[in-house]
Amino acid sequence: MTAETSEPPPSEPPPEPGERGERIAKWLSRAGVASRRDAERMLSEGRVKLNNAVVTHPATFVGPDDVVVVNGTPVATAQRTRLFRYHKPEGLMTTHKDPQGRPTVFEKLPKQLPRVVSVGRLDLNSEGLLLLTNDGGLARRLELPSNGWIRRYRVRVFGAPTPEMLGALAKGVTVDGLKYGPIEASLDARKGDNCWISVALREGRNREIRRVMAHLGLEVSRLIRVSYGPFQLGTLPRGAVDEVPTKVMREQLPAES
Numbered sequence: 001m002t003a004e005t006s007e008p009p010p011s012e013p014p015p016e017p018g019e020r021g022e023r024i025a026k027w028l029s030r031a032g033v034a035s036r037r038d039a040e041r042m043l044s045e046g047r048v049k050l051n052n053a054v055v056t057h058p059a060t061f062v063g064p065d066d067v068v069v070v071n072g073t074p075v076a077t078a079q080r081t082r083l084f085r086y087h088k089p090e091g092l093m094t095t096h097k098d099p100q101g102r103p104t105v106f107e108k109l110p111k112q113l114p115r116v117v118s119v120g121r122l123d124l125n126s127e128g129l130l131l132l133t134n135d136g137g138l139a140r141r142l143e144l145p146s147n148g149w150i151r152r153y154r155v156r157v158f159g160a161p162t163p164e165m166l167g168a169l170a171k172g173v174t175v176d177g178l179k180y181g182p183i184e185a186s187l188d189a190r191k192g193d194n195c196w197i198s199v200a201l202r203e204g205r206n207r208e209i210r211r212v213m214a215h216l217g218l219e220v221s222r223l224i225r226v227s228y229g230p231f232q233l234g235t236l237p238r239g240a241v242d243e244v245p246t247k248v249m250r251e252q253l254p255a256e257s
Contacts, residue, residue, distance in 0.1 A: 021063035024048065024055055028068070029137040031075050032115045036137035047071050079114060083244040083253075084132040087236045094121040094130065105130065110241060119143055119228065123207060128153070128225035129233040132241070138253070142229070145203050147254045149229030153199045154188070155209060159218035161187060161195060166216075175215045180208055194221070 021027075028039040028048070040058050042048055048055045049069040050062065062068060068075045086105070088094070093104045105118065109132075119131035119142045133139050141147070166185040173180050184200040195218075199209055210220050226233045230252040236242055 021061040021066070023058065024050065024060045024062050024068070025058050026137055027062040028070070028075065030079060030081060030135050031068075031077070032079070032134060032136070033070055033075055034136060035140055037140070038136075042070065079134055080246075081135040081138055081249075082114065082116075082133060082246075083138070083249045084113070084116065085231060085233070085236055085242045085244060086130045086132050087233060087238050087240050088122050088127055088130040089238050090125050090127045093124055094118050108239065113241065120204060121206075122225060123210075126223045126225065127238070128223075129228055129231065129236075130225070131228055131231060141254065147229065148202065149254075150200050150202055150227075151204045151225060151229075152227040153209060154222075154224045154226055155197045155199050155213065155220055156222040157195050157197060157213055157218040157220055158193055159195070159216075160193075161197065161216060161218055163187060166197065169212065173212055173215065175211050178205075178211075180205065180212060183212065 022030075025036045025039040025043065028034060028042070029036045033039060034042060039048075043055050043058055043060075046054050046056070047070060050060060051067055052069075064077075086109070088105060091103065092108060093102050095104055096106050098104055102124070106116075109116070113132075114134045116132040116134050117136055117139050119133060119139045122128065122130055131142065133142075142149070163186075166187060169183040169185050172182050181201070181203050184198075186198050188196040188198050190196075201208065209223060213220050224233075231244065
């Protein structure tokens with residue numbers, strides 16, 4: 001007599017991401033605790049609990065009724081991802097705290113804004129469009145050169161650039177041993193010893209435009225970022241903040257990898 005066998009019951013289909021919640025590193029990033037990368041490091045160090053149990057795997061999901069604790073402190077529910085355009089004036093540091101006590105962007109923002117981080121930076125004497133978000137993970141994504149997003153600037157310089165000089169930047173340039181990628185630059189207007197130049201680049205390294213212009217013998221006296229990818233400075237007044245509508249944000253943001 002042979003033993004009777006039975007087929008295993010059909011397995012349940014895996015839950016949709018919306019049903020099981022959100023990955024905990026992304027949830028912590030949206031809650032303003034840390035960037036997604038730093039959140040994953042915190043998980044590996046055993047500093048995060050979910051419903052009173054230490055989280056050991058980044059593929060853990062947080063639902064609407066779950067309780068998350070970091071370093072013994074409960075974390076408030078993650079906010080929806082928000083993105084803002086800010087017209088940064090010159091004379092402000094793009095940092096939350098400056099060791100030299102100089103005024104910062106975040107000290108000047110309206111008090112009703114949530115805690116935000118910047119997408120990239122503008123140096124002390126640069127002005128124009130600075131994107132801000134309450135999602136650290138999103139900020140990192142938007143900074144990646146792999147997005148192919150072009151940053152556009154208007155630059156006032158002291159000197160006499162020629163079209164040939166500026167056109168050569170399209171091949172890239174090496175300054176003090178540091179190689180910069182292709183830069184689009186064209187002469188817009190000349191008034192006396194000053195010129196306005198339009199500049200477009202994809203990487204936007206620290207002080208890249210100032211260093212490249214100095215390499216060409218041009219002194220930058222004003223630098224204004226007018227766009228970052230699809231987002232434009234437009235007529236936003238200096239020092240003003242404007243939230244990007246959720247629909248526009250979703251249409252324009254690169255897909256997550």
